[in-house]
Amino acid sequence: MRIITISREFGSGGHELGRRLAEILDIDFYDKEIISALAANKDLDQDYMARTLAQGNLPGLGGRRSAAGQSVVRVTSLQEQKRVIQMLPTLGRDFVIVGRNADILLEDYEPLNLFVCAGMEAKLRRCKERAAEGENLSDGELERKIRSIDKARYHTRELLTGAPWGVASAYHLTVNTSSWQIQELAPAVAEFARRWFGRSRPRQN
Secondary structure (H helix, E strand, C coil): CCEEEEEECCCCCHHHHHHHHHHHHCCEEECHHHHHHHHHHHCCCHHHHHHHHHCCCCCCCCCCCCCHHHHHHHHHHHHHHHHHHHHHHHHCCCEEEECCCHHHHCHHHCCEEEEEECCHHHHHHHHHHCCCCCCCCCHHHHHHHHHHHHHHHHHHHHHHHCCCCCCHHHCCEEEECCCCCHHHHHHHHHHHHHHHHHCCCCCCC
């Protein structure tokens, strides 16, 4: 089974790269769809669920904690998310999945693990291009938002897996999108994926 996981810095284009890889390779794609499934299962609003999972203030992470009720909802949401992700391979279909620590949760299936990053200038530019209508953040405000979201991802990964986030040795390929249009970069990454899955692998004792 071919599984590609994509960890990414906010604003680096990881979502778009994942979607284009899935299209080129003709395989399934999971990102916000997982949040939708969780929201449907828990009878919670999808936007509320997305915000809950994005927060970084879980007990044990230091700093100010969320209200007890919010913490319980977040922990429960993360546990349900883990269950859904680990169920995906049982469907028997190849897929790309973005974020959600899927590289660790699915490690028994030997996925190809990518990390997508970019320089701050490129991330600011990409975020502005994709900003919601009426969102007019200054560069300083947008940079703080980017750093805050990435910090939350770092802490969530640390809490759930104990594994590093954004450390090159934790991934099979790190892709810097700073000087690229994603549509131009995706075919090269797709070819890497084909070769990676097609290579002969040493037997494990």
